[in-house]
Amino acid sequence: MNVIGLNGSPRKNWNSAQMLEHALQGAASVGADTELIHLIDLNFTGCRSCFACKRLGGKSFGRCAVKDDLTDILNRILEAEAVIISAPVYFGDVPGMVRNLFERLWFPGLMYRRDGACAYDHKVKVGLIYTMNCPDEHFYDSLIGGHKGTFERFFGETKVVCATETLQFDNYDLYVGDMFDVPRRQEKHEKVFPEDCRRAFQMGQELVK
Ligand SMILES: Cc1cc2nc3c(=O)[nH]c(=O)nc-3n(C[C@H](O)[C@H](O)[C@H](O)COP(=O)(O)O)c2cc1C
Known part of the structure; x- marks a missing residue:
């Protein structure tokens, strides 16, 4: 089983990255091959609205035709068993590179x-990790619920863990x-954040099982 982890924080060793590492360790603990990619290392854009992915009979039908550092990763995600994406909340949304x-x-x-109907025929399990300053993740229910619903529509089972x-x-x-x-913040970091990481580890295990 192949699990791809994508860290969507520009910080490579902080909260989102640490939670992702635990999720990948969880997946590895039940036999998955895992890899961790930091989005900040890649040069890529969002959708360019070229519509090559929708062109009838086109060679990129159902695939993104844009060629940049994300191209190979997108192709590999579509063949993977699971993908886990971590992101901090930025201004009530995810960072631009995650969007x-x-x-x-x-x-x-x-x-x-x-x-x-969806153009993808292969199911990919999805894990989403969000970290935030806010004391209550439910403040971002519509953001996170929207992402979860969209991943479920196009990819399959989607699990969420927040810190x-x-x-x-x-x-x-x-x-x-x-x-x-x-x-309070420091105490939470010492007592609650390890529990958040444990929940991320468990999510990684459950995605693979
Ligand atoms: C540009 C920017 C915008 C942020 N906006 C929010 C926000 O709207 N809501 C929130 O709860 N936290 C916000 N934060 C805090 C981060 O989400 C939080 O510190 C997160 O855990 C950082 O993740 P990291 O440690 O993986 O980089 C913001 C941080 C930055 C740098």
């Missing part, structure tokens, strides 16, 4: 057909941040 990934993943699967009130800085004394309850 670009989603457009390139989703749009070729969408066929403008009345029966709602809230994450540690944003190593040392809060060095930054403007008096809106934060720093001792």
Whole structure:
């Protein structure tokens, strides 16, 4: 079983990346081959609205025709058993590079057909990880529910794990941040974040089983 992990935070060692690493370790613990890719290392754009993926008889029908660093990864995701994507919440949404990934993943699967049929015939299980400053993940229910619903439509079973009130800085004394309850944040990082990582590990296991 092949599981591809995509970290959508520009920070390679922080909350989103750590949760993703745990999810991949969970998948590996039950026999999956895993790989971790940081989106920040890649040069790619969102959908360019070329419609090559919808062109009848076209060589890119049902596939993204754009050629950049994402091309090979998109092709491999469509052949993988599972993909796990981690992202911080940025201004109530995911970072632009994650949105670009989603457009390139989703749009070729969408066929403008009345029966709602999808262009992808292979199911891929999906794990989504979100990390955020906000104390309550339900604040982003419509964002996260929208992503989950779209992945379920085009790919298959989709699981979600969130971490809230994450540690944003190593040392809060060095930054403007008096809106934060720093001792509570640090305590949460020590006591709750390991539990969030454990839930990510379990999600990785469940996606593979
Ligand atoms: C540009 C930017 C925008 C952010 N916007 C939000 C937001 O709208 N809601 C929120 O809860 N956290 C927001 N955050 C905080 C991050 O989501 C949070 O610190 C996250 O855990 C960072 O992930 P990372 O440690 O993997 O980089 C924002 C952070 C940045 C840098």
